[in-house]
Amino acid sequence: MLRARTHLTPDDLSAVADLERRVVAHDGGRLKIEWEDLRARASDPGDGPTTDLLWTTPDGRADGYVGFDSWDGRTVELVGMVDPDARGRGIGAALLGAAVQVCRDRGFAQALLIVPRPSEAGHHLARRLGAPLEHSEHALRLDTPPPPAEEDPRTTLRAATTTDLDVLAELLTAAFGQAPTHLAASFAAGDTLAVEHDGAVVGTLRRPRDGSSGGIYGFAVAPEFQGRGIGRDVLRRVSRAFFDEGATSVRLEVAVGNDRALGLYTSVGFRRVQTEDYYDLPL
Known part of the structure; x- marks a missing residue:
């Protein structure tokens, strides 16, 4: 029924x-x-x-x-x-x-x-x-903490606040074509982070925890700051934090064809567990 x-x-x-x-x-x-x-x-x-x-x-x-x-x-x-x-x-x-x-x-x-x-x-x-x-999209999973690496002291992570709304919306729009309509509401959960480099907000991500698994979503770095190792540094820190908190795995998705992002994730230790196809249902 x-x-x-x-x-x-x-x-x-x-x-x-x-x-x-x-x-x-x-x-x-x-x-x-x-x-x-x-x-x-x-x-x-x-x-x-x-x-x-x-x-x-x-x-x-x-x-x-x-x-x-x-x-x-x-x-x-x-x-x-x-x-x-x-x-x-x-x-x-x-x-x-x-x-x-x-x-x-x-x-x-x-x-x-x-x-x-x-x-x-x-x-x-x-x-x-x-x-x-x-x-x-490829579904990726990390089952062990990434190996230790030197962290750039100029890069810091903090919980996003409503004062970050405009810059984070701009970052997400540049990365994904649009920002979520409930972006401000997501700040209340405390799992949306702002990435700062030399005091300027240059990136963002959301890190929800679901039982023993952590997730990384909406990961974006401003185009002018890409290629400097900021994304890899942040990815390692967030992933290690999940394992330190007791998670047994970390998951994320990446678009098929986005070889640059896929290379970043696999370099940290993520592996592909499945590829998923998204069909546009006629409404």
């Missing part, structure tokens, strides 16, 4: 986590499920828009799932999965059809379906819906 959720109950979280374990055990790789966001939804009163779709059996087991994640209020990313033993029953098509309608109802301008490269069924479903490939 298809169920739309405006918030997630503890039972929902458990059912999605069990489904993820079954899917990854069968397919390998990983699924880009933002568990930090899902757990936040569990504390939401549930009077907002649909954030998750579940396909459940009468006993509460989840055989399918689609979640919605938007960082800028305009584009939404969709991640979905179907239990290996329940595939071929039309569950994926039903979930995705409902997801497209949710995206329309919520007024998103673009919906990107994330499909792991090895998922033949996912690619087939995206093509059947007439969704062109928009871009692809």
Whole structure:
């Protein structure tokens, strides 16, 4: 049965986590499920828009799932999965059809379906819906602390504040084409950092922690300060801090074709665990 959720109950979280374990055990790789966001939804009163779709059996087991994640209020990313033993029953098509309608109802301008490269069924479903490939990303993971290296004392990291809003928005727009609409709100969580070099803000990143895994997102260095070793220095510091805090891995994503960034990450020890294709669903 298809169920739309405006918030997630503890039972929902458990059912999605069990489904993820079954899917990854069968397919390998990983699924880009933002568990930090899902757990936040569990504390939401549930009077907002649909954030998750579940396909459940009468006993509460989840055989399918689609979640919605938007960082800028305009584009939404969709991640979905179907239990290996329940595939071929039309569950994926039903979930995705409902997801497209949710995206329309919520007024998103673009919906990107994330499909792991090895998922033949996912690619087939995206093509059947007439969704062109928009871009692809490598998912990278670091499982051991990077080796010690000399830190540049001119480069410092600190929590971003609202006074940094304009410069960080400019940095993110230069790096990614646009800045998130909720950038200021992200400062409250304390995981958005400003990178200073000789007292000037030259970079930024977000470093959320999800259980035993750390994440690095929105990592940008001003173009005029690139090539000076600042990015590598910051990446090492942030990664080592995660491990010092008890994390067992650090994750990030990089666009396929961005060889410069990929070279930076692999030089610190990150390795590719999966490539993911982003399909532009017609809304």
